Amino acid sequence: MKDLIKKILKGLLDTVRVVAFLLVLTTLIIIWNSWFRYKSYDGSLMMENFYEQPENSIDMLCIGSSHTFVDINTGVLWNEQGIPSYVLGGSLQPFWNSYYYLVEALKTQRPGLVVLEALAVNLDDDYSDHGMIINNIAGMRMSMNKLEAIRASVTDTDGVIDYSLLFEEYHERYTDLELMDIADDLGDEVRTASWKGFYDYYRVEEQVHPSYSEDVDPIPMTNKQEYYYRMIIEYCQAEGIPLLIIVSPDGGYCDDQRAKYLYAADIAEEYGVDFIDFNEYYDDIGLDPSEDFGDIGHLNYSGNRKFTSYFGEYLDDNYDLPDRRNDNSGLYDSWEENYRYLESRADNYVLRRTFDVGQYYSHLSELSDDYEIFVYVTDNSHLVPETVRYLGINGISCQRPFDSNRYLIQGHRTTVLTSDDNGLCYEEFHGDHHLAVCEDSIYYDTLDIVEDLHEGVVIVTYDTYNGELADSVVIVLGEVWRFDV
């Protein structure tokens, strides 16, 4: 009897041990996976974030290639038309991935309009590159739909297993782990909370005005692309959701591409679906090829605002999408946040691109209360009139001798900064960044921005909303010198 009790107890104890081991292992795998899983704002995170959107809150869903998430500015659509939109794109997204993204999206959303961006007609391969496959499937939650998306993307059974688990992507990930991999908010609290899939492209690359022939013959897309292109159209029609197929402005637009788009347009017409090629409206949109492109295929922060503004008006004229700006239910607050985020990031970029002293002060004066501007006037500075004027507006006297030379300007309110016993005047933490204004220096993290500076006016502009250093310059003899931060 004793032996039996002993045996049972041992069995129980062993079971507890095994369960404890499995629990610890499972917990660690979940944590490890959350750190090491593949994360990219291109495709995967767009889809993951999509699941976080309130159910049935999206009125316009955009699917397609990078052109979708770089050209269609969700902030502008909200601000100007009150359209809560979301971009579910992925680099070089073929139509089969667009189709499965659409199916996935309609599980939780019922948009009033689906916009399909048609760059995929130019893709000639039936299977994407490894990285692109991952971008376009990694964010999807496990479901039959995801498995079908993978089956359509790869050639063999092994591929289906590998891409389903994405296990094989984990190795070597340790070499590039960063804050966004470990932090719950991906290291960007503001963006993550309100992100709608749009990526503002801060780059300028001069392009030429595209030229094309009016009368080109349509060239078919590949059979596989056409199959899924038709599937998208038929699926939207079966679901009773209007579909608009667009070609967004492209610096590389040419006859060959146009011929393929014409083929796609013919199919759209066959189904009675709207198709619009915005490359034919270049001048109406007001695009400046020298300023509005980030690279040959993509509009930049300036171009996407012009294009989206035009596109928004087109939507307003042709579709019955409600203006949600006056909705006070809170359902659409994140779109307002998204707009604010995008605009402030664009303001920061514009500030960083300004080299004219007058314009620089003008931009600074227009910044909102979200910005803290630290001004450090070196003792032997030769102040140019623009500086004197800017400081004067903010109540800083330039009469010598200065009673202080460090100031904090926020919304035209100026504070004279004095240091504590340790020489620290002011500090602020945001995310993993740290700004410290000291008696002799200004530190951004551990970098001394004004090290060994003896001349000029140092201006450090800190965007408290985004928690980023908007710009840091020294103005010497009427010129803007930028610190390499």
Next chain:
Amino acid sequence: MLFNSIQFALFFAVVLLVFYILPPRVRVWWILAASLFFYCFESTDKLISDQSVYLFIAIGVSWVSGLIMDLIPSEGKLKVLRGVLLAEGLIADFGMLIYFKYTKFFIELINPKIVENGGTAISTDFNLLMPLGISFFIFTSTGYLLDVYRNKVKAERNPFYYALFTCFFPCILSGPIERADHLLPQLRKLHNVKVLDIDRMANGFFMIVWGLFAKMVIADRIAMIVDNVYGHYYLYGSVEIILASICYSIQIYCDFMSYSSIALGCAKLMGIDVFDNFAAPYLSLSVKEFWRRWHISLSSWLRDYVYIPLGGSRCSKIRKYLNVIITFLVSGIWHGAGINFIIWGGIHGLLQVIGDITTPLREKVNTLTHAKTESFGYKLGKGILTFIMVDLAWVYFRITDFKLANEIIRRMFSKPDLWVFFDQSLYRLGLDRREFNVLFIALIVLVVVDIARKKNDKSLGEILVMQPWWFRGAVIIILFFAVLTFGIYGPSFDASDFIYLQF
């Protein structure tokens, strides 16, 4: 299906789960089905691979031969029939092995002679798709035949048990080479295996993760140095080439050992003990000891079925040395069809012979110099010397071209470049600083584990089981995550593949 693939992980998880759920009496059929699937399955389009037929031939021939042999008395007139059956079985088995593994090699060997005599060289432009694991399952089945012939074991009556003995999936591709008297009795008692045996589970899981660690964290990482330096030997000096050759010794050890370790772990989880194939071989104090610790199942197979039948050590010294050399030549050619493997085997044979011949002389010198043969320093020196000899021999194993192998060894001693230790050159051998550091830490783990292995003279799993349960759990978990994080597997993660806006 490689052991370090996700496919195998899924396969084994299903096999194990079903193994534990099924009624005990059915387990053996399940493992047989799993083994046949593991070996024969090709794809959903073609369920059974063409090469599987050779496995079935090997199983069929040796089972039938063994069975009939067992029915014939080993004494009397019919005794000769047993020999005939043995010969028939061996010819069939080795015939397949020789055909697939050595046909090209022999043709390439005789071609120069043919051309020299004015003939036309025989074309080697054909592709003989060698059945996977043929070297292992042939040795398993021939070992069985010889054991039955010698009345060491009774022939297995049940063809399914015998089939499972030959194609047991953890062992079929890379060993260990099992013996009938060791594995068959365990297969017959598979229904007695306890489902919840925490010690056995810890042992099995540890052996699996340890094998994965050795393969994916060490062997596949260190291979980058080896491939780079041996591939561009002309760019490197002595120190770098010596380092690369040491790295190769470690690579080949971790590679071979990892498969055996995973096999041992998988079998253990199903309640089966297979041979522990590696017992800290680089901590050996002589080449002879090295062979007692390296690929133990192969060494013992060669000892029992080649060396001893040749006369072993119970004959004249010259004959004994010849037996040693022949055995090692067989070992060499078993490892691969190439002159370099024969040379490698020959070197080991010679080293053993020289070691044996010089033993009295060395003992005399030790006595005269009052050498403290039990001291750590003495053993360390012996160990290093043994490692150097084994390491140099590996060069011939790795390099198929004999002249090139000689050139590499020459460069080890003729291009001194000690400064590479100080000028960051080591980080340009194939691994950057970060990878180098990971490797360095992993090697420290390897050394510690091997020392523990040698000290305890037990398999690593058994050593672990001696530890408290939380410690075992922690070790398994740490190794598991080390493999996931630092293992080399799948397509290389190149962040540039995923870069934003790579349209």
